Amino acid sequence: MTAELDEQPTGADGYRNPLRDPQDRRLPRIAGPCGLVIFGVTGDLARKKLMPAVYDLANRGLLPPGFALVGFARRDYTNQDFAQIVHDSVKEHARTPFREEVWQQLSEGFRFVPGDLTDDAAFERLRETVDELDVTRGTGGNHAFYLSIPPGLFPEVVRQLSEHGLTDEKPGSWRRVVIEKPFGHDLKSARELNHVVESVFPPEAVFRIDHYLGKETVQNILALRFANAMFEPIWNSNYVDHVQITMAEDIGIGGRAGYYDGIGAARDVIQNHLLQLLALVAMEEPVSFDAWSLRQEKKKVLNAVQLPERLDLHSARGQYAAGWAGGVKVKGYLQEDGIPSTSATETFAALRVDVDTRRWAGVPFYLRTGKRLGRRVTEVAVMFKRAPHLPFTKTETEELGQNALVLRIQPDEGITVRFGAKVPGTSMEIRDVNMDFMYGGSFTESSPEAYERLILDVLLGDPPLFPQHTEVELGWKILDPVLDYWARHGKPEQYASGDWGPDSAHEMLARDGRAWRRP
Numbered sequence: 243m244t245a246e247l248d249e250q251p252t253g254a255d256g257y258r259n260p261l262r263d264p265q266d267r268r269l270p271r272i273a274g275p276c277g278l279v280i281f282g283v284t285g286d287l288a289r290k291k292l293m294p295a296v297y298d299l300a301n302r303g304l305l306p307p308g309f310a311l312v313g314f315a316r317r318d319y320t321n322q323d324f325a326q327i328v329h330d331s332v333k334e335h336a337r338t339p340f341r342e343e344v345w346q347q348l349s350e351g352f353r354f355v356p357g358d359l360t361d362d363a364a365f366e367r368l369r370e371t372v373d374e375l376d377v378t379r380g381t382g383g384n385h386a387f388y389l390s391i392p393p394g395l396f397p398e399v400v401r402q403l404s405e406h407g408l409t410d411e412k413p414g415s416w417r418r419v420v421i422e423k424p425f426g427h428d429l430k431s432a433r434e435l436n437h438v439v440e441s442v443f444p445p446e447a448v449f450r451i452d453h454y455l456g457k458e459t460v461q462n463i464l465a466l467r468f469a470n471a472m473f474e475p476i477w478n479s480n481y482v483d484h485v486q487i488t489m490a491e492d493i494g495i496g497g498r499a500g501y502y503d504g505i506g507a508a509r510d511v512i513q514n515h516l517l518q519l520l521a522l523v524a525m526e527e528p529v530s531f532d533a534w535s536l537r538q539e540k541k542k543v544l545n546a547v548q549l550p551e552r553l554d555l556h557s558a559r560g561q562y563a564a565g566w567a568g569g570v571k572v573k574g575y576l577q578e579d580g581i582p583s584t585s586a587t588e589t590f591a592a593l594r595v596d597v598d599t600r601r602w603a604g605v606p607f608y609l610r611t612g613k614r615l616g617r618r619v620t621e622v623a624v625m626f627k628r629a630p631h632l633p634f635t636k637t638e639t640e641e642l643g644q645n646a647l648v649l650r651i652q653p654d655e656g657i658t659v660r661f662g663a664k665v666p667g668t669s670m671e672i673r674d675v676n677m678d679f680m681y682g683g684s685f686t687e688s689s690p691e692a693y694e695r696l697i698l699d700v701l702l703g704d705p706p707l708f709p710q711h712t713e714v715e716l717g718w719k720i721l722d723p724v725l726d727y728w729a730r731h732g733k734p735e736q737y738a739s740g741d742w743g744p745d746s747a748h749e750m751l752a753r754d755g756r757a758w759r760r761p
């Protein structure tokens with residue numbers, strides 16, 4: 243464990259509270275002169291999210307004139323080729339309209355460094371490029387290195403950065419590293435990786451990305467719980483029956499075989515996104531929303547998470563077989579390009595956990611995620627106990643389900659409250675109805691993409707939305723026994739693409755007398 247983990251920092255800029263500082267609320271937060279180096283710039287994440295986010299930030303006026311973007315990958319691109327790649331990705335994926343003057347200004351700061359991540363000469367070229375940008379673009383020696391690469395290469399890149407002097411801060415300037423998830427492959431490798439990273443960068447310069455924390459709707463969990471009087475009194479085992487956290491995708495692995503196979507659904511998203519969602523839903527109120535206080539509360543919850551003794555009964559995994567997605571016939575995981583026909587990697591994972599605290603005693607949290615499921619949806623459904631007494635007949639309440647509060651993370655961002663209401667008519671019949679809050683209907687402001695918010699936070703040095711190493715470790719402590727159990731027990735069960743996961747996932751809830759919500 244490092245000092246970063248448990249000591250409350252005093253006076254560090256990065257630990258002020260952006261939600262409470264009135265200046266921050268009124269003024270846009272604009273990054274100072276700096277450069278962003280993206281390793282893996284030809285990859286899926288960079289193309290769909292990172293490059294468009296950089297453009298959107300520029301378009302919103304949140305990047306300084308002295309900003310530079312450096313792409314690093316194994317292609318023989320020139321700076322002009324790279325600008326074309328960014329242009330294409332912006333045109334396809336940016337959220338804000340294309341504006342020629344913004345593009346011209348931004349693209350003058352684009353550079354491309356070709357090379358393999360293991361190639362010393364390439365890192366020398368990178369150092370020269372960064373130095374050149376400090377002179378020609380005025381980036382002021384401030385540079386963030388974004389590792390959007392296969393996780394196995396994280397230690398190598400950190401080592402290369404250090405060996406080639408790229409981590410050296412000149413007086414008054416900063417160097418930061420942004421590390422994608424999953425951070426490690428298990429607890430042991432996460433600790434080793436952390437050791438490598440923190441022997442090169444000070445803890446406050448390390449930004450571990452979990453892009454779910456950058457989502458507006460995820461931050462809204464805190465607002466819903468702690469800015470209102472009506473939810474907290476019922477947010478406990480007296481009223482809550484169980485919680486379901488679902489992250490379903492309709493896509494398959496696309497061209498990401500190299501990344502995904504051997505990692506699988508649990509490492510890809512349960513260890514990080516889903517456990518972070520659980521932490522925000524289950525934690526106690528932090529004394530403030532600064533990084534330290536927020537992380538303390540999340541850590542307490544993750545520490546209290548208990549796995550069931552019988553993982554055979556309370557966990558499930560699957561692998562998509564051929565089926566349908568959006569009316570189109572799609573192939574199974576084992577037929578995807580680059581996937582060995584014997585692969586045992588799961589593309590669906592479900593798990594019951596309990597949170598061993600007074601608040602949550604006896605309330606199971608069910609987590610599930612999968613690719614090629616019925617539709618793309620991420621939600622947290624807080625399912626309430628039934629009313630202790632109903633002054634109605636059985637027939638009158640036949641169609642009445644459990645009350646539910648559903649935090650709709652995406653798409654259709656918002657919140658749904660489900661409760662029973664009388665069906666209009668001369669007889670008493672009670673049926674479930676939904677009351678919806680939709681972002682679009684209530685706010686004129688549009689939500690920034692998660693990566694926009696997070697990249698800006700990195701450039702500003704703001705840490706609250708980045709998990710700390712202890713949180714990462716706790717995630718692995720929870721997941722490792724499940725992964726070990728699965729590794730010892732054969733292969734995942736097949737499910738048809740377009741379905742809602744394997745039978746074992748449904749049986750897992752049925753055994754507890756419950757059923758998954760059909761979002």
Ligand SMILES: NC(=O)C1=CN([C@@H]2O[C@H](COP(=O)(O)OP(=O)(O)OC[C@H]3O[C@@H](n4cnc5c(N)ncnc54)[C@H](OP(=O)(O)O)[C@@H]3O)[C@@H](O)[C@H]2O)C=CC1
Pocket residue numbers: 281282283284285286287288314315316317357358359360389390391392393395422423424453497498500501
């Ligand atoms: N894609 C997504 O939706 C999300 C991804 N992430 C995370 O982002 C990271 C990257 O994922 P993703 O973009 O999907 O992966 P991809 O496989 O699509 O991209 C990997 C990138 O790394 C580069 N690369 C791999 N090996 C080397 C090497 N030896 N030398 C130089 N470059 C190399 C590839 O370059 P080349 O083109 O030369 O092969 C490519 O640019 C992962 O950690 C993942 O967990 C997180 C959230 C969402």
Ligand SMILES: O=C1O[C@H](COP(=O)(O)O)[C@@H](O)[C@H](O)[C@H]1O
Pocket residue numbers: 491510511620
């Ligand atoms: O982290 C990841 O997330 C994406 C899904 O992100 P979302 O914001 O669209 O929910 C997932 O496809 C990918 O496998 C995973 O690495």
